Amino acid sequence: MIPPLQSIISRLHVKQLRLLVALGEHGSLLKASQQVALTQPGASKALQEIETTFGTPLFVRTNRGLEPNAVGHCVIRYAHLIQTDLAHLREEIVGVLRGQGGRVAAGVIMGAVPLLTNAVSVLVGRQPDLSVEIVEDTSAALLAQIDAGRLDLAICRTSITQAPQVYDSVRLQEETLAVIANVGHPLRRAKKVTLHELAPYRWVMYRANMPMRVLLEGEFRNCGIRFPQHLLETTSAFATLALLQANPSFVALVSIEVAQFFAHHEMSCILPLALTSQSEPYELVTRKGAPAQPAAKLLIDELLSRRS
Structure with missing residues (x-):
């Protein structure tokens, strides 16, 4: 026993x-x-x-x-x-005693990765001694890590939990979605595409019950189209990109920030599909009533300054 x-x-x-x-x-x-x-x-x-x-x-x-x-x-x-937590504790104490630096652990859902990384880049430029851990996962997994004390904050959504009241959350930014594909996709030069045209292609997307997936299912339903049965499901931005690179016929639903990042670096193209549904906004989430340690407060302030 x-x-x-x-x-x-x-x-x-x-x-x-x-x-x-x-x-x-x-x-x-x-x-x-x-x-x-x-x-x-x-x-x-x-x-x-x-x-x-x-x-x-x-x-x-x-x-x-x-x-x-x-x-x-x-x-x-x-x-x-x-042992790792104790090492992080020492690192944070050193930062506090020096009056700068410290360590912060931040979670983020795939669509908000550019929002977080841009904020982190600016912040470490001002605070060179700051250490940042970034964890990319689903909202459910990130909230669980906040509960366990593994994350200081997360950019995700509390709508997926049955107890959103146990968190402090601030609306950060609206999410706009886009469909991306390999730069060699057959529809890459189209001026406009419809969901009917994209339905036969293999889709890369979040798993069932995730907000982005629910939105796309609604789009198919509103168009009277059967939702694709054989999907490629992932929560990873890199896995999504790798799949698109591996097969020119695949398409994926991502946030416009991720889509623009990939397109800017010519890693994928944005297909001109107009979505009718509105996605849920990103939220900055922390533990209810928990005081933010200095390093986390710096990142929170930087993110809040970018609210739109």
Whole structure:
């Protein structure tokens, strides 16, 4: 039986986490003990204490050394995360003590990537010591990371959650959508295209229930056209671009900012399809009532200055 959380917290030490990471890297108690400056008997005792703390074996003893079992892999992964968080904590403290710099973790949905990266570029130009982590994902995944304290802020949408009231959100910018394709697409030189013309092509888009996908489904429904059955689904801007590059017949629905970025660099073209539906705006989302640390406040202020 796994012990209660408070029992684990009270018994687990940072040096034990370092030992777990070292064991995951080396699979050898001797090499791991040397890495964390313990004697081999001391490392063996520490491992026994760790396994007692979690109430279950974490490694399988083989003639090749120690191999983590399923629970061991899980614990090692979280040990890595805790070490990384401590490194980020130190980095942020250094920035605060210097009166500048620090670290901020920001999430963003695909369509708003240019909005965030432009703000970050300006901000780090003013604050060279600032470190920024950018996580691109769906709104649902980003809100989950805000809940877990992994992100300081996110540009996404709270409409996808059943509890939007648990977040502080500010409307940032309206989203305009565009259809893009390979620069060699058969319709690249058309002055105007219709959804009837594009329907037979293979579409790259977000998965079901995402706002952008729901909007496109509505467009097909309003035109009396059957929605494509065989889709290529991704939340990644790079995967979208790679798919368009791989096949000149593919088309994708993205934000106009992403479309213009790709077109400007001649990586794709924008097809002249007029959409009738209005997309949901981007929101700047933070944890409800949570005070923004200095580095996050700088990025929030920069984003708010770009509101339209």
